[in-house]
Amino acid sequence: MMNKKVAQIFNEVADLLEVKGVDFKPRAYRKAARKIKSMKADIKDHYEEGTLREIEGIGKAIEGKIEEIIETDSLEYLEELKEELPAGLIDVMKVPDIGPKSAKKLYEELDVVDLETLKEEAEAGNIKELKGFGKKTEQKILKGIEMLEEISGRHLLNEVIPLAEEMIDHIKPEADRIEKAGSLRRWRETIGDIDILATRDQEKLMEHFVQHKKVEEVLVKGETKTSVRLQGGIQADLRVVDEDSFGSALQYFTGAKEHNVPLRQIAIDKGYKLNEYGLFKKEDEEKVTGKRERDIYERLGLDWIPPELRENRGEIEAAQEDELPDLIGWDEIKGDLQSHSDWSDGHNTVLEVAEEAERKGYEYIAITDHSEGLSVADGLSREDIIEREKEIEEANDELDITVLSGIEVDIKKDGRLDMDSETLEDLDIVLGAVHSNFKMEEEKQTNRIKKAFETGLIDIFAHPTGRKIGERESYEVSITKMIDSAKNNDVMMEINASPSRLDLDSLNAREAKERGVMISLGTDAHGLNHLDFMRYGVATARRAWLESGDVVNTRSLKELRKILKGG
Ligand code: DGT
Ligand code: CA
Numbered sequence: 045m046m047n048k049k050v051a052q053i054f055n056e057v058a059d060l061l062e063v064k065g066v067d068f069k070p071r072a073y074r075k076a077a078r079k080i081k082s083m084k085a086d087i088k089d090h091y092e093e094g095t096l097r098e099i100e101g102i103g104k105a106i107e108g109k110i111e112e113i114i115e116t117d118s119l120e121y122l123e124e125l126k127e128e129l130p131a132g133l134i135d136v137m138k139v140p141d142i143g144p145k146s147a148k149k150l151y152e153e154l155d156v157v158d159l160e161t162l163k164e165e166a167e168a169g170n171i172k173e174l175k176g177f178g179k180k181t182e183q184k185i186l187k188g189i190e191m192l193e194e195i196s197g198r199h200l201l202n203e204v205i206p207l208a209e210e211m212i213d214h215i216k217p218e219a220d221r222i223e224k225a226g227s228l229r230r231w232r233e234t235i236g237d238i239d240i241l242a243t244r245d246q247e248k249l250m251e252h253f254v255q256h257k258k259v260e261e262v263l264v265k266g267e268t269k270t271s272v273r274l275q276g277g278i279q280a281d282l283r284v285v286d287e288d289s290f291g292s293a294l295q296y297f298t299g300a301k302e303h304n305v306p307l308r309q310i311a312i313d314k315g316y317k318l319n320e321y322g323l324f325k326k327e328d329e330e331k332v333t334g335k336r337e338r339d340i341y342e343r344l345g346l347d348w349i350p351p352e353l354r355e356n357r358g359e360i361e362a363a364q365e366d367e368l369p370d371l372i373g374w375d376e377i378k379g380d381l382q383s384h385s386d387w388s389d390g391h392n393t394v395l396e397v398a399e400e401a402e403r404k405g406y407e408y409i410a411i412t413d414h415s416e417g418l419s420v421a422d423g424l425s426r427e428d429i430i431e432r433e434k435e436i437e438e439a440n441d442e443l444d445i446t447v448l449s450g451i452e453v454d455i456k457k458d459g460r461l462d463m464d465s466e467t468l469e470d471l472d473i474v475l476g477a478v479h480s481n482f483k484m485e486e487e488k489q490t491n492r493i494k495k496a497f498e499t500g501l502i503d504i505f506a507h508p509t510g511r512k513i514g515e516r517e518s519y520e521v522s523i524t525k526m527i528d529s530a531k532n533n534d535v536m537m538e539i540n541a542s543p544s545r546l547d548l549d550s551l552n553a554r555e556a557k558e559r560g561v562m563i564s565l566g567t568d569a570h571g572l573n574h575l576d577f578m579r580y581g582v583a584t585a586r587r588a589w590l591e592s593g594d595v596v597n598t599r600s601l602k603e604l605r606k607i608l609k610g611g
């Protein structure tokens with residue numbers, strides 16, 4: 045779908061026009077962007093059928109721009125605007141608290157032209173002196189810059205994992221052994237670059253690697269390591285090692301560094317030396333082992349540690365004491381507990397979503413459309429829900445999978461739910477979520493959420509912190525109090541598997557488990573392909589040390605229903 049890209053370009057145009065102080069036009073671009081982003085049809089289809097003008101808010105000028113974007117993948121007009129203004133202002137506007145108006149002011153009064161100058165001015169305390177800014181905004185700007193720095197040069201899992209797997213499949217026939225390494229193998233929530241490790245034949249492998257159609261540039265072609273830049277600007281490193289060292293190289297290049305450093309110390313304490321070539325006796329450098337990763341851990345007196353745990357968060361101690369968790373398996377998921385149909389802002393019918401879920405081998409799928417209050421997402425009223433029920437029943441008649449009738453009910457500012465209790469009680473499953481008023485103080489926000497839990501109507505709290513990776517920080521909330529209230533009110537916490545959310549994150553989900561709260565996985569699918577996101581949720585659960593028993597999606601339908609009823 046080009047919709048997202050077109051919308052993004054139009055928003056950038058609107059931003060820059062506003063910084064320039066142009067009237068009216070920005071609003072037209074924004075309106076078109078909103079429409080195109082939310083519409084269900086592919087903009088390309090309209091283009092091909094010549095029906096762009098039939099879309100609300102699209103006149104002749106914007107029609108031409110859409111055609112240009114579809115044909116050339118870019119927009120000359122945007123490039124011109126970028127040349128008239130400092131290009132870095134686009135980055136400045138990515139800071140959550142800075143819109144075009146603030147950017148204009150910062151540019152005109154403080155000569156802010158990019159993130160660097162913005163940071164300088166904020167650190168010097170000059171921003172708080174500007175009219176309409178203040179100390180709190182200045183602090184938030186600094187936090188926002190920090191968030192952008194953290195994500196800079198990094199990629200979301202859905203951009204990287206499928207690409208890495210494609211590369212691996214491509215070279216696999218030439219390799220004896222091949223594995224993912226680095227953050228990819230640890231399933232970190234964002235990935236800097238792709239690391240792949242393989243054994244022999246070196247030359248053949250490297251050659252095959254660089255010939256893949258998605259390789260845009262070869263950066264380094266060394267003896268043991270080849271680095272390339274792939275489509276989308278993602279870098280991939282292929283290292284080819286001896287079979288005798290494959291295990292130790294895999295251990296070394298999987299990281300994280302924070303895990304490897306104490307591990308090497310343990311080796312030293314036991315009279316060894318550990319590096320990417322193997323485990324060696326210190327006194328005579330005799331190689332003890334190196335072929336298999338598992339043997340290295342064993343020699344050091346540790347159980348083998350699953351890569352997802354290798355972050356130096358207590359896994360080494362646990363491995364020494366035989367107390368590692370028995371992590372939830374990749375294929376234990378019996379259903380998806382958050383998805384949207386075209387009754388709200390999803391792209392597919394109930395039946396289509398259910399069929400796709402059935403193809404995945406699930407026992408159940410929850411359709412959890414938004415509630416009415418969320419008008420931007422076309423939320424459902426009580427009447428809509430009754431209507432939707434017919435479709436759900438039809439799907440249940442037609443398919444083997446069980447479709448659960450659900451809702452993602454909006455939690456209002458004061459903690460009340462955006463739907464009457466009678467309707468909620470009739471549904472199979474109720475997700476509660478915060479979609480507005482992100483800027484409340486911590487205590488107020490926490491109390492709002494607690495109040496919602498105390499209604500006793502919510503089964504699962506969806507995307508509990510509201511963060512979007514690289515886009516928006518979590519709202520201010522006490523995680524611990526929220527978790528405890530969930531525990532007291534029988535509310536489960538979601539790990540939202542959408543790669544830009546992964547919310548709860550692994551640390552918070554681990555805390556939820558430790559405090560006795562059950563975790564639920566949901567992809568938040570708005571289109572069929574999003575149902576594939578489940579594995580990012582499972583990965584996050586594994587990084588959170590969760591076992592099957594901690595995750596409700598491992599339960600059979602019968603058991604799930606019992607839990608939902610009790611809650
Ligand atoms: P990324 O790519 O930023 O998402 O994170 P990683 O963990 O994949 O980091 P990367 O690609 O720089 O290196 C892959 C692994 O190799 C890393 O997790 C640990 C290991 N490694 C790389 N350089 C060093 C180093 O200088 N010292 C140590 N101890 N380990 C290293
Ligand atoms: Ca890496």
Ligand code: CA
Binds near residue numbers: 226237238239
């Ligand atoms: Ca690397």
Ligand code: ZN
Binds near residue numbers: 477
């Ligand atoms: Zn939501």
